[in-house]
Amino acid sequence: MKRAEDMRWGALMRVFAWPLVLAVLSALGLLFALLGDGAWDVASWLLLAVPIAAIAWAIVRAGPRSETGRCHPRQR
């Protein structure tokens, strides 16, 4: 019973680890620009750029669509 619960927790952590990191970084970004100007603003821009960079990374990594067709027969 304990093991099953640990596994559920592990699976949850695996799925949400990166989203959680990105959520915390962008929340700090939203906050920092409120607290001051200059360096605070720059820190805010960098932190809020992280989720945008993550999107770019995922799309570039997915690469161009393969030439074999829009839906591979074996995958249906």
Added chain:
Amino acid sequence: LPTARAIRTWSVVHTWSSLVCTAFLLMLCVTGLPLIFHHEIDHALGNAVEAPAMAPDTAKAELDRVVDAGRHRHPGEVVQYVVWDKVEPDLVYLFMAPTYTAEDARRVVVDARTGEVLGEPNTRTSLTAILLQLHVDMFAGLPGKLFLGGMGLLFVVAIVSGVVLYAPFMRRLPFGAVRRDRSPRIKWLDLHNLLGVVTISWAVVVGATGVINTWADLVLKVWQFDQLAAMVAPYRGKAPAVAKAPLQSVIETAQRAAPQMKPSFVAFPGTPFTSAHHYAVFLRGDTPLTSRLLKPALIDAETGALTDARELPWYVTTLLVSQPLHFGDYGGMPLKLIWAVLDVVTIVVLGSGLYLWVRRRRAATDEPIARVEVAGTAAPEPRAQPGE
């Protein structure tokens, strides 16, 4: 991970909370995108007033002269508010209308140094004014505002339920997976999940602060009956004041009550922001945060003496702090550009969500195999169709 039964429930919540609000959220995102840059657009379209260049230490005119310039221009109207431009300290805006309580006041821009009228920007039929009206209440006044606030709450529900459904979908996939070689449906499902999950913080903050902004009129009413009423209690039952105190001395008295602060705006006696007997000088701090935190000082309009000065209560402070977090105007142009990118990402999340729902409905009626395809790769069991 949630059970299959829980997933089905969350799936229904996500589907319907999204479906109901999507059309309005799309409208809000599309009108909100140019509004991020309303300042720049007004300048580009020549609908902004600029202060002429003068020596940087040019002295300011007496405030009474500034106000008289507006009264001279529109003799039949009253000045409701005097507002200082935060970015351009040489510009003062006079809100003028036929009565103290009339809405839709004109804005007369006066040079704070010379006391001369510089112009009257179009705040009714300009491009940004129309977009703003659509965005705020769809030209339907308070009911329109509250309705859009309700749509914003549904948007927050859709985000929360979407996050719950993210787990069963991503169980067997690495973070950021976009299965581009599969059917367009799977590709867009992955994109919907990816774009949605990485922008949660921003979307929740902008969504929730937008909802809070729709309550602004109500917050003002509560403040009037709560704190304002307590501050002016000694004046209850008195006839409205004849405003005799010079405005310049009113400002100086207010600033003595809070020496670290600057005036943000003055409400004239009889307007909703003060009593019939007082000028209310709203003072502000200097950082991006404290410049939003106002402190009203009530000055007797007849004698010019300070009646009371208090911090605003928590519910007004919440409203004032939620404004920059919604507008994205508190961290320079790069922050506005980030706001614009995330706004477009949200449009894609909304659009792909709608697409996935349409595809699923079609799949459910004439192509059952498509359901199995998704279920087999990601969802824990065939009947649960989360994330749409």
